[in-house]
Amino acid sequence: MGNDSVVLGHARALLADGPGAAVVAGDMRRHGAILGSPDLRGLIDLSLPVCVILASVLHFATAPEADAAVAAFTGAVAPGSYLICSAGTSTGTSPALITRLQAIYEGTTMVTGRPEAEIADYFDGLGSGATRADRRMGLAA
Numbered sequence: 001m002g003n004d005s006v007v008l009g010h011a012r013a014l015l016a017d018g019p020g021a022a023v024v025a026g027d028m029r030r031h032g033a034i035l036g037s038p039d040l041r042g043l044i045d046l047s048l049p050v051c052v053i054l055a056s057v058l059h060f061a062t063a064p065e066a067d068a069a070v071a072a073f074t075g076a077v078a079p080g081s082y083l084i085c086s087a088g089t090s091t092g093t094s095p096a097l098i099t100r101l102q103a104i105y106e107g108t109t110m111v112t113g114r115p116e117a118e119i120a121d122y123f124d125g126l127g128s129g130a131t132r133a134d135r136r137m138g139l140a141a
């Protein structure tokens with residue numbers, strides 16, 4: 001799933017002949033359309049455990065939008081599923097670096113830097129069987 005036409009074009013070319021993969025054009029903030037996509041539904045049986053991976057994308061949305069996306073994707077999957085996410089965080093990150101990143105992406109998308117605890121909260125309430133395994137990667141300023 002992605003919202004960049006160049007990325008989607010390359011993904012379609014790379015995956016065109018491969019089974020077990022689909023490319024869904026969409027904005028994670030419009031999660032209903034992604035979850036309802038025939039391509040996704042034709043490939044993934046959401047009644048069975050799956051792994052939701054939100055890699056390096058959540059910081060491209062406001063906090064409420066990112067929270068709603070995580071809630072929608074984790075709410076749509078079966079018990080026993082996994083959640084993996086990486087997101088830029090303000091915790092331990094130089095404000096100057098965040099400002100620089102926001103300047104780089106200006107005009108294309110927002111960049112939010114949220115406290116690490118807010119990202120960690122995504123793993124609360126996933127069910128009594130949820131196990132948290134995380135690792136923090138620091139970015140130099």
Ligand SMILES: C[S@@+](CC[C@H](N)C(=O)[O-])C[C@H]1O[C@@H](n2cnc3c(N)ncnc32)[C@H](O)[C@@H]1O
Binds near residue numbers: 004
């Ligand atoms: C830093 S790249 C990460 C790509 C890939 N997930 C990875 O880990 O290698 C961020 C990607 O998220 C996409 N993206 C940004 N905002 C998005 C949104 N609201 N919905 C869906 N994709 C988005 C960008 O177009 C870009 O392809």
